[in-house]
Amino acid sequence: MAGRSTDRKSRVKDPKSGGTEQNETAGFTLPDSLPCSEIDFPVLIKRRPRASWKEIIDESNKWHKQLEEYNESKQEPVPRPPFLKTETDYIKNEVFVQLIPALVETLNKAKIWQAFTREKCFFNGIDHIVQVLWNNNPRYPRRKDSDLHLFNMPWVRATLKKNPRPLYPKSWLWTEEYAATLIQKTVRQYFVQKQDEVQEMREFWKKLEVERRVPDMEFNPFLAKAFASSSHIKK
Incomplete structure (x- = not known):
């Protein structure tokens, strides 16, 4: 029993001794230079890849674009007249x-x-x-x-x-089926008449109709030339 009591007393730390240890650690300062800082570590040198023509052209275009934007920002805006x-x-x-x-x-x-x-x-x-x-x-x-x-x-x-x-x-008078049929018919007619071959044929028949309505067209070359363009034909 006596031995156990002495062990417990030895385990209990003295508060005064702990305070002295803290003062010692607080007074410790690191040196200005550590040994590891004086070592020259090797630096890995990466080889720069060669630039392609595309990168060079893109960089040049980007630089020219920035230059143009800068020049435009320095110029005063010119007001446009109403007719322009x-x-x-x-x-x-x-x-x-x-x-x-x-x-x-x-x-x-x-x-x-x-x-x-x-x-x-x-x-x-x-x-x-x-x-x-x-x-x-x-x-x-x-x-x-x-x-x-x-x-x-x-x-x-x-x-x-x-x-x-x-x-x-x-x-109010048409049914939905009849209205849908007319709409589809009109759309199909538009896309068919939009084709170049159909447009050429329609122009031919329009000019032929004008020639039939004007009998002097065949004998008067100036009149025929005037009506040759589609602007003089009634659509």
Whole structure:
């Protein structure tokens, strides 16, 4: 029993001795240079692969492109006159500004009339687009105040007197099978008439019809030359 007690006492550390050890480690500092830092490790030299012509050309084109972009950024933009504007600018700035709001309003009106779900609907989308565009014409700002209906417009009344509209539209009278047949027929006709051989044959018959209608065509070379181009033929 006495031996065991002495072993336990020997295992217990003295707190004072532990404090002295911590002070010694805290005062220890690393040297400025370690032996391993003085060793020159071998450096692996990688051989650079030879550049191909494609890489050289791509790098040259990239450099020239950057140079052109820099030169363009330094130049002052030259404003284009109105008569040099392209068709894309005109459509974007003049047509779509008026057309897109009219289409949005027409779609909202079609939802109110439930034109997407009903097979036969009183609402006519084309008539509504015409009405919106005519009333919102920027050249005639006074039309917004009147906001006339399509059938109350003077030019529409004059046109309907000459060419009256049928009571029922064709979409109400035709069946789905008959309408699909007509659509397929029209599409096939377009692709057939688009071929070069068919276009050449149609031009031949048009010119022949002109020659038959004008009897002096055969004896007058100047008249024949004038009607040789397709621009003088009624299509």
